[in-house]
Amino acid sequence: MKTDAIFYDIFQQFPNIFFELIGECNTNINAYEFIAPEIKQRSFRLDGVFSPIKEFANEPLYFVEVQFYKDEEFYDRLFTSIFLYFSQYKPVTSEWYAIVIYDKHSNETSCPLRYRALLEPHLRCFYLDELEVVAEGSLGVGIVRLVVETDNKAPELAKQLIDKARLELADVLIQRKVLEFIEEIIVYKFPNFNREQIEAMLNLNLLKQTRVYQEAKEEVKEEVKEELKLELKLKLIPKLVQKGLSIQEIAELLELDVEIIRKSLN
16 A cells, blocks of 8 residues: 555545644644646646635645655646646635645755745644654654654554543444554555454554454455355356256256366266
């Protein structure tokens, strides 16, 4: 999973994490929808936009870009996309901010001087490796920090966040969503680990509670059902042959490939 996809999911499901990250905790999150608009010219696409809904049209726009590598043309592309957005979508509000989330300070490139008039009023950069994360700190910021945490520290931070989510989130559905995000981030960070290894790493049965695990479990159930169906069908073939049915007729009756029928009779 790409990091921008992780952040898109986080901000779409939990917009309060974004506003907490940028220091705007008092923002009315119900005034916004989080979208990923496509800019048609040259197929630009913004990572995401917190766009005020109709009833709150004068609230500021937040353009969100997640940048985890050095790119000398990044600011050219960012501001071009923003102004193309203005041209195509014509938002009512005149207040806007470009929020750039870097994994680390060293991946930031110098913003060209031609954009200097935009920097102070509109551009705000955040560096995930500089976020302070402690056990008693913010759950939302901790989840964001987990994405860039080193492999040797990530399991411990994930366990702290799991405990914190269970302690602070009374709503069972929200708690499960948060646990699923933590799981997805850990799976992303350790792609070579199977689910049993991740479960052992986190020292709990987290995966058995999550959507990903449940979906996988249902897939296994369906596969088992299909295998049992096939086994029963194969047992019927000799009886159907005795009744005088042709291989083609048996294949159509049992909804099996003709070759499977032939092999079972050999």
